[in-house]
Amino acid sequence: MKTSIKLTPVDIEARKKIEFSSGDTVRVWTKIADEKNKGKFRLQAFEGMVLARKHGMQAGATFTVRKIASGVGVERIFPIYSPMIDSIEVTKKAQARRSKLYYVRDKAVKDIRRKMKAQVVRKVKSGTTTAEVAETASTEE
Secondary structure, eight states, X not given: OOOOOOOOXXXXXXHHXXXXXXXXXXXXXXXXXXXXSTTOEEEEEEEEEEEEEESTTSTTOXXXXXXXXXXXXXXXXXXXXXXXXXXXXEEEOOOOSSSOXXXXXXXXXXXXXXXXXXSOOOOOOTTOXXXXXXXXXXXXX
């Protein structure tokens, strides 16, 4: 008679078969405790680009996912074998030259700064006509 002790509710073999690396876009379905129904969980998706995978396939292996939410960069670190992760879906594969894509953080900030500099803020004084505003705008350029 063979008895097996199950230490975790996660199917470890299925998680090991998921192939994704840095640069790929993944959708991670996480279980979140529902406030309305005590003791119940609902699923919430977090979709973004994988910045890094750490510790291979060990028990403490993690991966970092970054997404842009309302114009703000949001990063989450997920343990691969966490029982709070329902599923991991790879939505887009990408070819990355590095294993850790932390430079994407700085690149996003530089892009935003460049866009803000490109926007020219012009204040119109009260009592001026549109012809005067157009004339001052052309002299400013």
